[in-house]
Amino acid sequence: MPSGNVEVAVIGGGAAGIGAARRLREAGLKALILEARGRLGGRAWTIQAGGFPIDLGCGWLHSAKRNPWTKIAEAQGRTIDRTPPPWARATSQPGLTAAESAEMRAALWALHDRADALPDEEPDRSLADLLEPGGRWNALIDAISGYYSGAELARISARDLGRYADDGVNWRVVEGYGEAIAEHGAGLDVAFDSAVTRIDHGGRRIRIETARGMVEADAAIVTLPSALIAADETLFAPALPDKTRAAAGLPLGHDDKLFLSLSGAEAFEPEARAFGDPRRVATASYQLRPFGRPMIECYFGGALAAELERGSEGAFFDFARSELVGLYGGDFARRVAPLALHGWSGDPFARGAYSYALPGHADDRATLAAPVDGRVFFAGEACSREDFSTAHGAYLTGIAAAEQAIEALRR
Numbered sequence: 001m002p003s004g005n006v007e008v009a010v011i012g013g014g015a016a017g018i019g020a021a022r023r024l025r026e027a028g029l030k031a032l033i034l035e036a037r038g039r040l041g042g043r044a045w046t047i048q049a050g051g052f053p054i055d056l057g058c059g060w061l062h063s064a065k066r067n068p069w070t071k072i073a074e075a076q077g078r079t080i081d082r083t084p085p086p087w088a089r090a091t092s093q094p095g096l097t098a099a100e101s102a103e104m105r106a107a108l109w110a111l112h113d114r115a116d117a118l119p120d121e122e123p124d125r126s127l128a129d130l131l132e133p134g135g136r137w138n139a140l141i142d143a144i145s146g147y148y149s150g151a152e153l154a155r156i157s158a159r160d161l162g163r164y165a166d167d168g169v170n171w172r173v174v175e176g177y178g179e180a181i182a183e184h185g186a187g188l189d190v191a192f193d194s195a196v197t198r199i200d201h202g203g204r205r206i207r208i209e210t211a212r213g214m215v216e217a218d219a220a221i222v223t224l225p226s227a228l229i230a231a232d233e234t235l236f237a238p239a240l241p242d243k244t245r246a247a248a249g250l251p252l253g254h255d256d257k258l259f260l261s262l263s264g265a266e267a268f269e270p271e272a273r274a275f276g277d278p279r280r281v282a283t284a285s286y287q288l289r290p291f292g293r294p295m296i297e298c299y300f301g302g303a304l305a306a307e308l309e310r311g312s313e314g315a316f317f318d319f320a321r322s323e324l325v326g327l328y329g330g331d332f333a334r335r336v337a338p339l340a341l342h343g344w345s346g347d348p349f350a351r352g353a354y355s356y357a358l359p360g361h362a363d364d365r366a367t368l369a370a371p372v373d374g375r376v377f378f379a380g381e382a383c384s385r386e387d388f389s390t391a392h393g394a395y396l397t398g399i400a401a402a403e404q405a406i407e408a409l410r411r
């Protein structure tokens with residue numbers, strides 16, 4: 001433990017915690033990140049596999065032109081790939097004509113437009129309520145909700161999704177988004193392997209119990225994933241039932257990536273994308289040759305991802321291989337082999353991928369983000385009104401919480 005006595009304890013060293021701790025240090029405050037894992041980045045995580053850096057968590061710089069990580073990664077000397085993402089281009093889908101693919105995309109955007117247009121004075125609805133009844137593409141749109149939000153449409157607040165701000169520009173960091181985020185934390189004071197079990201804010205100083213001992217602080221910034229806050233009513237002493245309830249309204253969806261090596265990759269167009277079965281909800285999305293590399297990024301969302309995580313060790317690979325054989329023929333089975341996979345829902349320090357709001361719970365984001373007694377502050381992607389579920393949203397909430405802490409400690 002670098003020091004058991006600090007001005008601000010930052011609980012969690014993901015995008016939000018790193019952003020907060022850097023801002024606090026710039027302001028001359030003594031901040032310590034308490035991180036459960038042995039690395040920084042949290043749900044931002046680049047590993048090396050098949051000779052390439054791959055992102056098991058965030059990969060896309062969403063809203064890339066205004067995304068602060070774009071500038072940070074560039075300042076680190078990294079390469080920004082500006083190839084438009086597969087979902088923003090017309091890509092060929094086996095089994096569908098170009099006209100059918102265009103019709104599906106139009107139905108998807110129409111659903112998002114209906115969510116954007118939901119009047120403030122009307123009660124919230126689920127996105128499923130806004131589907132065109134009996135619509136031809138409803139199953140696939142539900143599958144896409146699994147990739148986008150981590151859950152099926154019936155679980156998603158239309159108001160919350162309508163608030164999401166997207167500038168429509170999506171870029172990538174060639175060396176890895178997770179790598180850029182973790183490097184931004186280099187040189188900060190961090191206590192690794194220090195899972196926080198209790199935040200006692202009843203006394204004059206805040207006392208934080210960790211797996212490696214007690215830390216005392218004047219203020220704390222809590223950046224834990226909402227699923228973890230919701231799951232532990234005893235995390236705060238005295239208890240903060242408003243926070244537990246708000247976090248429960250913002251569950252983390254299920255999303256996992258499996259990377260496969262692909263032999264004879266040149267036969268495929270780089271950055272192509274195919275759905276395993278465009279007529280099913282329980283189907284994965286396959287990005288062939290990301291960055292032109294000889295691999296496939298398989299994306300699993302919603303109930304399918306949750307079910308596969310509960311299955312046997314090879315469940316994701318077996319599922320992907322059988323869908324790919326269905327798309328590209330029997331000999332495809334011999335062309336792919338597993339490279340890397342991470343099950344985020346089973347990860348004890350995440351318990352899911354990214355937050356969505358249950359119908360009626362869009363305002364829980366503001367409740368979760370609100371400071372307590374001017375010294376316990378909250379950040380993390382689930383606290384963002386408009387950039388939730390993203391690494392830049394997490395970062396911006398971290399900066400905002402740090403500003404609140406700086407102001408409170410200077411008073």
Ligand SMILES: Cc1cc2nc3c(=O)[nH]c(=O)nc-3n(C[C@H](O)[C@H](O)[C@H](O)COP(=O)(O)OP(=O)(O)OC[C@H]3O[C@@H](n4cnc5c(N)ncnc54)[C@H](O)[C@@H]3O)c2cc1C
Binds near residue numbers: 381
């Ligand atoms: C598969 C997948 C794909 C994604 N794709 C994208 C994408 O393309 N673009 C995008 O912008 N975002 C994407 N995201 C979401 C993005 O990764 C997250 O929104 C963002 O990284 C969250 O940052 P955070 O700081 O809020 O939370 P986290 O990164 O989860 O940080 C919280 C930290 O708290 C730590 N912690 C947990 N429990 C404790 C404890 N008890 N004590 C101390 N520390 C603890 C964790 O280890 C973690 O480091 C994706 C996520 C996943 C899983």
